[in-house]
Amino acid sequence: MSATFTKSMARNVFYGGGLFFFLLFIALTFDTMQALPKRDNSQNITPAVAHGKKLWEVNNCIGCHTLLGEGAYFAPELGNVYPRRGPDFIKAWIKGQPTGAPGRRQMPQFNLSDADIDDVIAFLKYASEINTNKWPPNIEG
Amino acid sequence: MKYKSQAVAKLYFIAAIALFLGQIIFGLIMGLQYVVGDFLFPAIPFNVARMVHTNLLIVWLLFGFMGASYYLIPEETETELFSPKLAIITFWVFLAAGVLTILGYLLVPYAALAKMTGNDLLNTMGREFLEQPLPTKVGIVLVALSWLFNITMTMLKGRKTAISLVLTLGMLGLAVFFLFSFYDPVNLVKDKFYWWWVVHLWVEGVWELILGAMLAFVLIKVTGVDREVVEKWLYVIITMTLVTGIIGTGHHYYWIGAPAYWQWWGSIFSALEPIPFFMMTVFAFNMVNKRRREHPNKAATLWALGTSVMAFLGAGLWGFLHTLAPINYYAHGTQLTAAHGHLAFYGAYALVVLTMISYAMPILRGRAANPERAQIMEMWAFWLMTVSMFFITLFLTGAGIVQIWLQRLSSTPMSFMAVQDQISIFYWAREGAGIVFLIGLTLYIRSFFVKGESKAFE
Numbered sequence: 001m002s003a004t005f006t007k008s009m010a011r012n013v014f015y016g017g018g019l020f021f022f023l024l025f026i027a028l029t030f031d032t033m034q035a036l037p038k039r040d041n042s043q044n045i046t047p048a049v050a051h052g053k054k055l056w057e058v059n060n061c062i063g064c065h066t067l068l069g070e071g072a073y074f075a076p077e078l079g080n081v082y083p084r085r086g087p088d089f090i091k092a093w094i095k096g097q098p099t100g101a102p103g104r105r106q107m108p109q110f111n112l113s114d115a116d117i118d119d120v121i122a123f124l125k126y127a128s129e130i131n132t133n134k135w136p137p138n139i140e141g
Numbered sequence: 142m143k144y145k146s147q148a149v150a151k152l153y154f155i156a157a158i159a160l161f162l163g164q165i166i167f168g169l170i171m172g173l174q175y176v177v178g179d180f181l182f183p184a185i186p187f188n189v190a191r192m193v194h195t196n197l198l199i200v201w202l203l204f205g206f207m208g209a210s211y212y213l214i215p216e217e218t219e220t221e222l223f224s225p226k227l228a229i230i231t232f233w234v235f236l237a238a239g240v241l242t243i244l245g246y247l248l249v250p251y252a253a254l255a256k257m258t259g260n261d262l263l264n265t266m267g268r269e270f271l272e273q274p275l276p277t278k279v280g281i282v283l284v285a286l287s288w289l290f291n292i293t294m295t296m297l298k299g300r301k302t303a304i305s306l307v308l309t310l311g312m313l314g315l316a317v318f319f320l321f322s323f324y325d326p327v328n329l330v331k332d333k334f335y336w337w338w339v340v341h342l343w344v345e346g347v348w349e350l351i352l353g354a355m356l357a358f359v360l361i362k363v364t365g366v367d368r369e370v371v372e373k374w375l376y377v378i379i380t381m382t383l384v385t386g387i388i389g390t391g392h393h394y395y396w397i398g399a400p401a402y403w404q405w406w407g408s409i410f411s412a413l414e415p416i417p418f419f420m421m422t423v424f425a426f427n428m429v430n431k432r433r434r435e436h437p438n439k440a441a442t443l444w445a446l447g448t449s450v451m452a453f454l455g456a457g458l459w460g461f462l463h464t465l466a467p468i469n470y471y472a473h474g475t476q477l478t479a480a481h482g483h484l485a486f487y488g489a490y491a492l493v494v495l496t497m498i499s500y501a502m503p504i505l506r507g508r509a510a511n512p513e514r515a516q517i518m519e520m521w522a523f524w525l526m527t528v529s530m531f532f533i534t535l536f537l538t539g540a541g542i543v544q545i546w547l548q549r550l551s552s553t554p555m556s557f558m559a560v561q562d563q564i565s566i567f568y569w570a571r572e573g574a575g576i577v578f579l580i581g582l583t584l585y586i587r588s589f590f591v592k593g594e595s596k597a598f599e
Contacts, residue, residue, distance in 0.1 A: 007369055010376035011303065018383040025387045028406065032334070035400045040330035050327045057267025057325075058255040063188025068397045069474030070333065071269055074175065074187050076557035077474060098183065105178030105558075108186050110252070127329055133404070135396035137471060140554045 039131040051116075052123025059110050066141075068132060074105065077141030082128040084139050087121045094120070142504050144215035146222035151505045152232050153208025154498045158586065160201035160239070161491070165579050167194040172575050175561075175568040185247070192246050192272045198486060199270065200239045203281075205494030206351050207231075207288050210308055212501045213358045214292050218299025223291050231287045238280040242273055264325050268336055271322045278322055285316040303372035304361075307379060308354035314347030330398035337393045344485075345386040345414065345456075352493045353379050353421070356448060359500045360425060363442050364432035374424045381417035389414050392464045396473055404466035411464040415457030418489075425449035437596040438503060438510035440519040444496035447527055451492055455484030459534065471549050476564075477541030484534040492527075495585075503595070512593030519588040525581030532574040540567035 036042070061067075064075040081090060094117050098106040112120065142148065171190045173180050181190075211228050215221055222228060245254045251267070258274035260266045265278055273281070289312050296305050321338040357375045361368055391407025425446055436442065459481040463472035472478070499519065503511045510516065548560045555563070 005373070007303065007373040007376065010373045010380070014376045014380040014383070017380045018387075021384050021387045025390065028388070028391075028403075029334075032394075032399050032403075033331075036328075036330055036398070039400065040328055040398045042328050042330075045327055053327055053329065054264060057264065058252045058260060060188045060192065060251045060267050060272065062267065062269050063191050063272075064186075066474040068329075068333065070393075070397070071474070072188070072191050073474065073476055073479055074171075074191070100179075103178055105174070105561075106182040106186070108183060108188075130330060130398040132396045132398055133401050135470060135473065137549045138554045140548050140556050 041126055041129045041131070044126050044129065046122065048119045048122040049126045052119035052121070052126075055112065055116055055120050056123055059112075064107070067127060068130070069135065075107065077136060078124060078127075079130075079132070080128050080136060080139065080141055082121070082125045084141065087125075090121055090124065091117050142212075144221050146225040146228075147212050147215050147501075148505060149222070149225050149228040149232070150208040150212035150501060152229065153204045153211065154502060154505075156232070156236055157201045157204040157208060157494060157498070160197050160204065162582060162586065163243075164194055164197035164201060165575075165582055167191075167197065169572070169575050169579060172568065172572040176565050176572065189246055189251070192251075193243055195270055196246070196272065197243065198491075200235075202490050202494060203284075204235070205490075205497065206312075206355075207235075209355050209494065209497040209501070210288070210292055210312070210351075212497070212505070213355070214295050214305055214308070215299075217302045217305040217358070218296050220295060220299035223294035223298070227287060227291050231284055231291075234280065235284045238277050238284075242277045245274065246272075263323065265323055268325065268332070270340055271336070278319075281319060282316065285312070285319065289313060289316055302368070303375060304354045304358050307350050307357075307375060311347045311350030311354065314350065315343060318342045318347065333397045334394065334399060337390055341390045341393055342387070344490075345389060346383065348490065349382045349386065349417070350379050352448075352452070352489055353382070355493050355497050356421070356425065356445060359441060359445050359496055360428045362500060363436040363438065363445065364428045365434035365436075366428045366431055371428065374420075374428075378417050378420045378424065381413075381420060385410050385413040385416060392466075392469065395466050395469055408464065408466045412461060414464070415453065415461050418453040418457035422449040422453045436510070438500060438516070440511070440516045440523070441496060441500035443520055443523055444492060444499045447523060448488065448492040448496050451484065451488030451527060451530075453488070454531075455481065455486070455488035455534070459484050459538075462538075471545050472541065475541045475544050475548075476537045476567075477545070480534045480537035480541055483537065484530060487526075487530045495523075502589070508595040509598045510596040511588070512591060512595045514593050515588050515591035515595075518584055518591055522581045522585035522588060525584060526578055529574045529577035529581060533571050533578070536567045536571040536574060540564045540571075543567070 062071040064072050066073060066077045068079040069077065094112065097109050167190050170181060170185065171187060171194055174187050174190065211222060254274060255266050258276055260275060263275060265275055266272055292309055292312065296309060318339055321335045324335050326332050353375050357371050361371050388406050389411035391403040392411040394403035394407060429442060429446060463469050463477050503509065543564050544560050547555045547563060548557060
């Protein structure tokens with residue numbers, strides 16, 4: 001690198017550039033937070049949804065599944081499982097685990113009550129109605 | 142070694158390597174579960190194995206970063222560590238917290254662990270990579286603060302170099318952004334949005350400062366190139382890191398409910414994210430070509446060059462592969478993401494820690510470099526691990542492309558599990574490459590015990 005561009009100039013560009021883009025990021029974040037209520041389906045967050053999200057978390061569902069494309073890639077996407085399978089199928093599925101089919105991937109039995117499963121389903125329904133810019137590309141997730 | 146207090150680094154390095162071995166063993170378990178679905182079920186379900194695999198990765202890298210800074214800061218600042226005792230206490234606290242957390246994952250159902258550890262007081266658990274119970278999260282904050290305090294106090298009483306400033310800034314960012322792990326709102330979009338403030342701003346932001354500082358330090362040592370030149374490069378590289386990487390966070394905001402404009406911000410800026418990695422490659426090779434001395438530790442130079450190349454491939458190239466919004470629309474959440482994740486973490490972070498260990502460990506053991514035979518074995522380990530990780534990445538990329546084709550692009554899309562059956566050949570191949578990786582790692586560990594005539598200090 002040329003000698004006219006000194007280390008202290010490089011340092012100043014680093015601090016200036018880093019700060020500028022961090023502030024820009026904060027501004028975009030602020031704008032995003034303003035725009036979210038129209039997109040994030042938060043008007044439909046009920047106590048059941050909140051409890052469903054908590055059950056989703058404390059059973060580490062993300063350790064196998066993806067939700068809106070994020071998580072592990074071992075088991076199906078669940079951001080759109082509500083429209084894909086419907087509430088009755090989901091309930092029967094959760095209750096029926098593990099399948100015990102030899103050699104197949106196994107989902108644990110989480111021993112949730114019927115009311116708990118309904119809340120998990122309420123959470124998945126809420127998640128499926130978030131405006132995700134039309135992702136995933138099709139119903140298979 | 143020049144300063145007595147540098148010796149604390151040794152503990153950290155040993156723990157890092159031990160946990161690395163654990164990470165790989167759990168990686169192999171998961172890899173097998175991809176094709177033999179009921180392997181070890183229900184003793185170790187996939188989600189538990191994955192938690193152990195990713196959490197061990199984070200913890201061993203943090204041990205590596207801490208050990209590296211306790212080694213390099215005294216040399217950079219030309220003074221003893223502020224408190225070697227605090228560094229040792231911090232080590233044992235962190236190791237105990239780490240081991241207890243992993244045992245908790247393995248021995249107690251996750252929901253029971255959450256209940257036991259106060260997740261009802263403040264729920265933070267059950268999110269990818271942030272699965273740690275509340276006390277562990279608090280512990281991580283305390284450990285990071287103790288580390289930051291020790292390093293900052295050392296720097297205040299000694300010489301202030303660019304390398305030590307950048308390293309400290311990286312650590313400060315690491316501590317600050319981790320605080321977002323305590324924010325877990327019911328609103329899923331906000332949850333995901335700020336989750337990335339930990340995950341992305343760590344690995345594509347502040348961790349790169351730590352990486353750059355460590356690499357620059359080793360390059361000065363093994364090449365003898367003038368500090369002014371190296372540090373100027375360091376500043377330019379990390380400037381590009383922050384300029385591209387901060388707004389580049391947007392590439393995670395395409396499909397999680399955030400406004401569509403992130404597709405533009407994210408695509409444009411993250412498309413530039415390979416630039417700092419490319420500069421790092423040019424920088425490392427340039428410095429080695431212009432070297433003013435022949436350092437007897439050949440292995441360390443190999444690790445350093447390897448870091449720069451593999452970080453560019455894994456983080457730069459494989460990141461670029463699926464970062465543009467129209468491509469990411471199809472690639473998001475597939476095995477392509479897993480491919481990128483593996484090579485990026487290995488290339489950038491695992492390798493830079495191993496570079497630092499390779500350079501510092503012989504000195505901590507009282508010699509300039511290891512015996513010739515030990516170095517040759519270490520270099521074999523480098524090639525075995527690096528080539529096999531590259532193949533793991535290629536196989537997962539193949540799996541990802543076929544998955545995208547069958548599940549998302551086809552006019553008659555197949556279901557997720559049907560597709561998984563179709564791509565099992567790639568998973569078998571990946572598992573094979575994983576076994577080679579384990580052989581490489583075993584060789585690496587053995588290389589520490591090879592006896593012979595070691596190189597004394599000049």
